Amino acid sequence: MTHVITSLCLRDSGCVDVCPVECIVPGKPQEQYPLFYIDPDTCIDCGACIPECPFAAIFPADEVPSAYTARGGELLNQVGLTGHYEGRNHHGQLVSLHTTRPLAAGETVDLTPDIQANAAYFQGGPGYSAKD
Numbered sequence: 001m002t003h004v005i006t007s008l009c010l011r012d013s014g015c016v017d018v019c020p021v022e023c024i025v026p027g028k029p030q031e032q033y034p035l036f037y038i039d040p041d042t043c044i045d046c047g048a049c050i051p052e053c054p055f056a057a058i059f060p061a062d063e064v065p066s067a068y069t070a071r072g073g074e075l076l077n078q079v080g081l082t083g084h085y086e087g088r089n090h091h092g093q094l095v096s097l098h099t100t101r102p103l104a105a106g107e108t109v110d111l112t113p114d115i116q117a118n119a120a121y122f123q124g125g126p127g128y129s130a131k132d
C-alpha cells in the first residue's frame, strides 16, 4: 500500500519534512503536476504526513474517498481548472497556483483518480526526481 496526496493539496510542503523516507516531492512542472506526490514504492505507510497537512489532502490509498463531501470553501487543485490561489507554504514561501476551484459546501468529488496520478508521476513524470 501507500499513502496518496489528493487534489486538495495546495503545495504547503508541511508533509515533506516529516517523512522518514523522504518520498514526498513537489510536482514539476507545476502546471502539469500541480500537487505534491508520494512515491508509492518508497512510502512505508507510517502515517506521519497526515496530521501535517493543513488541507487534509493525504489519505492511505485504500481510504481515498470516491465521494469526498466538501465542507465548503476548500480548493480543488487539478490540471484544467483556472482559479487562482496565492498563499504561504509551511516555510513562509509564496505559493501561486492557477489550477484551482473552490468547492461548494456539500459538493461531492471523486478523489480516487489521484491514486493513479500519484503512481504515474513516478513512472515518468518529467520532474519526478527533482526535489525542493
Ligand code: SF4
Binding pocket: 005, 008, 009, 010, 011, 012, 013, 014, 015, 016, 036, 052, 053, 054, 055, 056, 057, 058
Ligand atoms: S502538507 Fe498537504 S498541502 Fe502541503 S504539500 Fe503536503 S499534501 Fe500538499
Ligand code: SF4
Binding pocket: 003, 018, 019, 020, 021, 022, 023, 024, 038, 042, 043, 044, 045, 046, 047, 048, 049, 050
Ligand atoms: S505515510 Fe509515512 S512514509 Fe508514507 S509518505 Fe507519509 S510520512 Fe512518508
